[in-house]
Amino acid sequence: MAIRGIPSAREMTMEEFKEWLKQFDVDGDGRISRAELREAIRRRGGWFTTLRAGRAVRRADRDNSGFIDDAEVENLVAFAKKDLGMRISAW
Template identity: 75%
Template sequence: MAIRGIHNTRDHMTVDEFKEWLKQFDTDGDGKISRNELREALRRRGGWFTTMRSGRALRQADKDNSGFVDESELENLIAFAQKDLGMKITAW
């Protein structure tokens, strides 16, 4: 199953594909991902306990405590997705 032209998130994706997949949940278009936007991304991925997991992801990724994951913190979110969500995200 593909998600808007991106490989199934349960399989494998590149960093660029991950960014494009995540961008579709930036509903206000501010270039940052809020907890609610992240929760929706996890929910759409078929995840369980999305409120709890999105909170954990935000706490681990949001190093400046702004309440959002911005471009400079995306690597932290990728690390969380790989470690805690079992996603396979590679540079290429």
């Protein structure tokens, strides 16, 4: 399965992950909402996207704003690795 040009077996850097995630920021506010994350998971081929997106936002959203901003994206990486099977490296 591919993520818009990025094969799933390939390891992504943190910057590549952020760029991939940015394409789902439909309102352009620099934050990822639950609905935007649900679409990202759906495009990745995931099931139960509403539940997974809700769980991911609760885990990653440290300031309880309901959005994942740049400072919280790193918190989302653990979810992406475990629940979505993505391979993401720190560099």
